[in-house]
Each structure stands twice: as structure tokens, then as C-alpha cells.
Amino acid sequence: MRKAEETRERILIAAEECFAQNGYDATGVAEICKRAGVSKGAFFHHFPTKQAVFLELLNRWLARLEQQLEEMLLGASNVPEALLKMVETTRQVFEVARGKFPIFLEFLNRAIRDPKIWQATITPYRRYRAFFAKIIEEGIAEGTLRPVDPEMAANAMLSLAIGLVLQATIDPNGADWSQVVRHSVRVFLEGTVGDYQSGNPGH
Amino acid sequence: MRKAEETRERILIAAEECFAQNGYDATGVAEICKRAGVSKGAFFHHFPTKQAVFLELLNRWLARLEQQLEEMLLGASNVPEALLKMVETTRQVFEVARGKFPIFLEFLNRAIRDPKIWQATITPYRRYRAFFAKIIEEGIAEGTLRPVDPEMAANAMLSLAIGLVLQATIDPNGADWSQVVRHSVRVFLEGTVGDYQSGNPGH
Numbered sequence: 001m002r003k004a005e006e007t008r009e010r011i012l013i014a015a016e017e018c019f020a021q022n023g024y025d026a027t028g029v030a031e032i033c034k035r036a037g038v039s040k041g042a043f044f045h046h047f048p049t050k051q052a053v054f055l056e057l058l059n060r061w062l063a064r065l066e067q068q069l070e071e072m073l074l075g076a077s078n079v080p081e082a083l084l085k086m087v088e089t090t091r092q093v094f095e096v097a098r099g100k101f102p103i104f105l106e107f108l109n110r111a112i113r114d115p116k117i118w119q120a121t122i123t124p125y126r127r128y129r130a131f132f133a134k135i136i137e138e139g140i141a142e143g144t145l146r147p148v149d150p151e152m153a154a155n156a157m158l159s160l161a162i163g164l165v166l167q168a169t170i171d172p173n174g175a176d177w178s179q180v181v182r183h184s185v186r187v188f189l190e191g192t193v194g195d196y197q198s199g200n201p202g203h
Numbered sequence: 204m205r206k207a208e209e210t211r212e213r214i215l216i217a218a219e220e221c222f223a224q225n226g227y228d229a230t231g232v233a234e235i236c237k238r239a240g241v242s243k244g245a246f247f248h249h250f251p252t253k254q255a256v257f258l259e260l261l262n263r264w265l266a267r268l269e270q271q272l273e274e275m276l277l278g279a280s281n282v283p284e285a286l287l288k289m290v291e292t293t294r295q296v297f298e299v300a301r302g303k304f305p306i307f308l309e310f311l312n313r314a315i316r317d318p319k320i321w322q323a324t325i326t327p328y329r330r331y332r333a334f335f336a337k338i339i340e341e342g343i344a345e346g347t348l349r350p351v352d353p354e355m356a357a358n359a360m361l362s363l364a365i366g367l368v369l370q371a372t373i374d375p376n377g378a379d380w381s382q383v384v385r386h387s388v389r390v391f392l393e394g395t396v397g398d399y400q401s402g403n404p405g406h
Binding site for chain 2 (some may be wrong): 023102105106108109111112113118121122125126129148149151152153155156158159160161162163164166167169170171174175179180183184187188190191
């Protein structure tokens with residue numbers, strides 16, 4: 001790795017640790033620099049603001065998750081199978097999310113009041129929605145899902161996912177969240193596939 | 204209304220306006236007092252902290268919503284019908300939530316880091332979860348819902364509701380959220396009732 005890239009990575013790692021420990025608002029650039037062992041000059045060479053560091057972290061995390069989901073989709077023989085595979089990664093996602101979601105929440109607060117931050121936040125979110133809509137379209141095309149409205153169903157799925165991550169973050173011991181996810185996806189599949197695993201005639 | 208009660212109400216109304224306008228963190232007790240036209244002495248006679256005012260507002264709002272939901276349950280002939288009635292109030296809930304959810308988000312941030320605030324936040328949340336579990340139990344008892352695990356199904360429903368409110372707050376123009384809610388509940392009912400409105404044989 002080139003020296004400049006190495007510095008950039010060190011800043012990102014340090015920032016992630018600072019945000020997780022003290023929150024986004026309470027973390028200053030000075031603190032990130034100190035932990036990373038870099039000068040303020042070096043910091044601002046790589047990132048214009050603390051916000052830019054956060055957005056880079058968020059985008060990396062979401063891109064990694066998206067890539068994993070894409071791989072599962074490619075590896076599965078049909079859409080319901082891919083969705084069930086995705087559910088199996090829930091425990092990992094929750095573990096990662098537990099550290100990152102509180103920071104994301106802080107960020108959402110700002111997004112609601114600041115149009116610039118809003119734009120940066122909404123972009124990955126809409127990409128996820130499009131990804132889920134694509135999955136549902138594929139399921140309809142291959143005949144494993146009912147001809148539902150893909151956009152609507154994607155919104156519903158994403159709502160469920162966001163709500164689950166939020167609840168698991170706020171009330172980690174309030175339920176067996178991995179089990180809730182499995183249950184929820186089963187209900188979703190029963191509702192969208194019809195006879196999925198129900199063993200009933202008809203449909 | 205007695206003078207003391209009137210003062211208390213004035214403080215709550217002023218605080219709600221301040222929070223909605225500038226956010227929770229940026230609002231000070233002095234500002235609330237100014238808008239309410241009361242002294243700091245009067246404020247602290249009624250509320251120990253700004254946080255206490257917020258919790259009172261949150262509890263009132265959630266209690267009102269819960270009461271409306273209870274009434275719908277009593278007025279419906281069965282649980283699926285009650286759930287569909289609840290969906291009809293979505294537009295109102297979203298309108299109220301649009302003003303209040305950003306403040307709630309700010310509060311959640313603090314809840315994650317502060318055990319005292321966490322306790323106060325988690326209580327109404329768990330009450331809602333219990334309320335939904337009760338509805339699902341009733342549906343199973345009356346034979347309109349499949350014998351699912353009521354706790355699990357309640358967690359799934361609440362996740363969906365929280366995720367929808369969150370998305371509708373962050374991205375109000377990103378979708379027709381009332382329609383997404385109707386769609387989601389239909390999927391949930393298809394998955395939990397089985398032959399709900401599908402007109403298919405079996406089950």
C-alpha cells in the first residue's frame with residue numbers, strides 16, 4: 001500500500017473507533033488525528049470534513065453488505081432460496097450494525113435538518129430499495145413469487161429490515177432478533193409466494 | 204382548568220413547538236419558558252428537566268395512538284378487519300409522526316448511551332409490542348389467524364411499523380407510504396391468515 005493510502009486507511013479506522021466509542025457529535029477531528037497518529041494537515045489532505053469520513057465509512061459498510069447479498073442471489077437456485085440464505089447472515093449483520101447503527105441514527109438526525117447530508121444519506125438507501133425491487137422482479141419473472149408490485153414489496157421488505165435493525169440496536173436483549181428475522185421472512189414469503197413451505201394445496 | 208394545570212399545558216405546548224422547530228438538543232429550557240410565557244421557577248416546579256417534558260409529550264402521543272388502536276380493535280368483528288381498520292389511520296399517524304419522529308430519533312441517540320433515558324424510552328415501546336402480541340393472540344383464539352408465535356409476529360409487525368415510519372420521515376416523497384402500508388399489511392395477512400382475500404382453495 002502506498003503511504004498516502006495507508007494514512008487514509010489509518011484515519012478511517014481511527015474514526016470508526018472514535019465514533020463507536022463516543023458518538024459522532026462528540027468526536028472531533030483532533031481526536032481522530034490523535035488516535036490515527038496523523039497531523040491535521042494529513043487529515044484534511046484526505047477528507048474535507050468529519051462528515052466526509054463518516055460517509056466513506058457508511059458507503060464501505062453498505063457496499064460490502066450489498067456485495068454479500070448479490071453473491072447470495074447469484075449462488076441460489078431461485079429467489080425464495082436467496083432470501084432465506086440472506087436471513088442466515090442476519091446474526092453477522094446485527095453484530096456489525098450494533099456498532100454502526102447508533103452512529104447512523106445520529107447522522108439521520110442531521111440528515112432530516114440538512115439537505116446536503118440528506119442527499120448523501122438517501123443515495124445508498126435508495127440503492128438498497130432498487131436492489132430489493134430487482135430481486136422481487138426476478139422472483140416474479142422466474143415464477144416463484146406472485147405478481148406483486150416490486151416497488152411496493154421492496155419498500156415493505158426494507159421497512160421490515162430497517163425496523164428490525166433499529167429494534168435490535170435499541171433493545172438487543174428484548175428478543176431473539178435472529179429468530180424474529182427468520183419468522184418475518186417466512187411470513188413475507190408465505191404472503192408473497194402463497195404456498196411457500198405451507199404444504200397446502202391451491203395457489 | 205386550574206392555574207397550575209394551565210401552566211403545565213402551556214409548557215408542554217411550547218416545548219413541542221420548540222422541539223419541532225429546532226430539534227431536541229438545540230432547544231433550551233430558557234427558550235421553552237420564553238415561548239410559554241412562564242418563569243424558570245414555574246417550569247422547574249412542573250418538570251425536573253427538559254427530558255421530563257419530552258417524555259411526557261412522547262407518552263401522551265403514544266397513549267393517544269394506543270387508545271385509537273384499542274377502539275378499532277373493539278369496533279371490529281375480527282382481528283384481520285381490525286388490522287385493516289388500523290391501516291386506514293396510517294395517513295394521520297404519518298402526519299403526526301413527521302413532526303415528532305425526528306425528535307424521537309434524537310432521543311433514541313441518547314437512549315443508546317444513557318441507561319436512564321433508555322429505560323424511559325423502552326417502556327412505551329415494549330407496551331406496543333405487548334399490545335400487538337395481544338391482538339395476534341386474539342386472532343389465533345378466534346380462528347382468523349394461523350397459530351403463529353404471537354411474540355414473534357408482534358416483533359415482526361412492530362419492525363415493519365417502525366421501519367415504515369422511519370422511511371416515511373427520512374424520505375417523505377420517496378414513495379406513497381400509505382399505499383406501502385396497505386400493501387405490507389396485506390402481505391402480512393396473506394402470510395398469517397393464509398387464504399386472506401386470495402380467493403384460493405386450500406388452507
